[in-house]
Amino acid sequence: AQSVTQLGSHVSVSEGALVLLRCNYSSSVPPYLFWYVQYPNQGLQLLLKYTSAATLVKGINGFEAEFKKSETSFHLTKPSAHMSDAAEYFCAVGGSQGNLIFGKGTKLSVKP
Amino acid sequence: DGGITQSPKYLFRKEGQNVTLSCEQNLNHDAMYWYRQDPGQGLRLIYYSQIVNDFQKGDIAEGYSVSREKKESFPLTVTSAQKNPTAFYLCASSILAGPPNTGELFFGEGSRLTVL
8 A cells, every 4th residue: 555654744944945845655566756736725736756767856946856765755855945935745656546645745834 | 728627616515415516627637536635634535536437435435425427527525424524625637547646636726615
C-alpha cells in the first residue's frame, strides 16, 4: 500500500530565505510522486512530478524536489521565498486504485 | 479553455437534506475523482470512476453517492446519511486511469458545503 507523510503541518520562513518542505513516502511499487499547491478556497495546482526519470525535478515558480530512494523522501525546496509562496502544499503518491494518495499538507507562511 | 468546472462554489444545507455537487470536465479525460478536504486532514478519496457507467468506492464513501452517465460529468450527492458533511469538496480528472496512477490530477476550484 502507498502512503505519504509530510513532516510539519506549519512552516514559517522569512522572505528571501530557503524553503524546505518535507515529504516521505511508502510504496510497494516504484513510486510516482507529486507536489501540489493550494491557495485559500481554491483547487490544487501541480508544482512538479517525479516519474522515474531524473531524480532532481524542477517545477513551476522556482520550486524543485529531489527523489531519494534510500531515504524514501521527496522534499520540496525553493532557494528564496517570496510572499506569493504563502499557501498550503501537498505531497502525493500514485495509488494502486488509480488515484493519488495525499499527505495532510504543510501550510507555508512567509514573513516580510 | 479546457478545465474542470465545479458548482456551486458555496452551498448551505439543512440537516436531513440531500445535496448534489456538480463536476464537469472538457479535457476528454477518462478518469474522474471526488475528494473531501477537512482542515489538517489532507484530501481523502470519496469515489472515483475510470470509465463511463462504472465507479468505485474510495476510503470514505459512506453517506455519498455518484453517477457517471457521461464521460464529462461526475456529480456527487451528499446524502442525509453522511454524519458530518460540512467540508470542502474537490473534483479532479486524469488522462491516465491507472493503477497505479502515473499521471497528474487536474482539479476544479472546489465546492464548500456547510450544514446548518
